Amino acid sequence: MTDDATSATPTAGSARFRWGVLAVLVLLILGSLGYLGYRIAADGTGGGTHRLTSAFSADDTLQQQRDQVMSQARQFALRINTYGPDQLDAGKTTMTKYKTSVEQVVSAKFRADFESNGLPLVEASVSQAGIKRTTQVYAVGVAAIDSDTATAMVAGAFTNAMPKKAGSTRYVASDPEPYRFEVSLVKTGGKWLVDNFTPVEKADDSSSGSGGGSAGSTGGVAQ
Template sequence: MTQEQGSPEGGTSGAPSSRGFRVGLLLALVLVLVGSLAWTGYLVATRTSGAGGNLPERVGSLLSGENTIAAERERVMDVASQFMLRVNSYGPDDLAEDGTMPDYRERVGELITPAFRADFETQVGTAEQTVAQAQLGRECEVYGVGVSTMDADSATALVAGVFTNSYPGNGRRADERVESEPAPFRVRISLVKMAGEWLVDDFAPVTGAGVSLDPSAAPGDPVDPAVPPTDEAPEEQQ
């Protein structure tokens, strides 16, 4: 008349294994979360180390896919390239009635620090005098630019290219000009970040075989690319 009932052990045998599975799954999720946080912290520290702003801004920059360091390098290269183009591009059209080149000074001044501008202003008179007396013109072409060092507020860039001088020709046309051979240059430019903008703080030629900033200089001689050559304009043929 009695019915066999299942043993208590049989009805609860799955409970311990189920609890163990849940505990193991929870531990695995915790480990994944900790690992994800550690990896995110590493990315924030390494890929946004050159960026300004607080932690949320740097995390936002990382999550948005913006490579801040690459963007800063591009800005540095652009300023360095523009500086060499501007400092080596001038001519008679820049002369004012007083014999100075105010537009040229302003173009270059936009890219340099106040300290460097003070030095530039003391040297630019040489270029202005040569332009006024010999009608010298100079054009520049940049072939390559790169960043050798960079941190949050300073950088060093290398710029290579050529500049070409020109003088009035001896022909019948008033606008005829005679160009010199292109003179190669390779320059190291120091930049600093001021008020969020990269500015040139100094520059110097990189010496080496075949490097000359002045057509009359021997290869490897350090020459200031902002100072025009001392050659006189070609004499008119009789």
């Protein structure tokens, strides 16, 4: 009996201690809520609530938009500068999957220029010369943003590789070529889309503009 009574005492004490801590926490929470209610009432017509909401939601919304812009700029750079013979269609002259991948992240204006200028250059270089391009991701940042337009700065490098000889599966890669360019985006239907890009420093002159850069100075970016 003595042993049982002794062993029960710590358990009861522990339970009382846990409930005591819980009671203190409840009192602290109630006190915080009471103070918040006082501040709201003092500000009148919910002004305090508005400021409290703004302190979180406004900043969070802006950061979400910035994240979306950077993500889309990154996807554009990766998609437009990652291609090779494995993306050729059955006829070995067109690249439908590559085309679709790029056009998922660009505006209608960019798409028209890309299909007229950039895409034919890529398809020709791949189908005729067997060129393979890979992209390294370095950095991306938002330079400017408002409700429906944004500008992102992108930096990275791409690497071209060619078959050692016609029909060979062995490739010789060039040195990585660094680049830095400015990407313009527009918000359409609630989605950020790339509308244009412009090289910021030394790059292939033929790559300036929107679609033509797919065969020149574009590359990948990272957040």
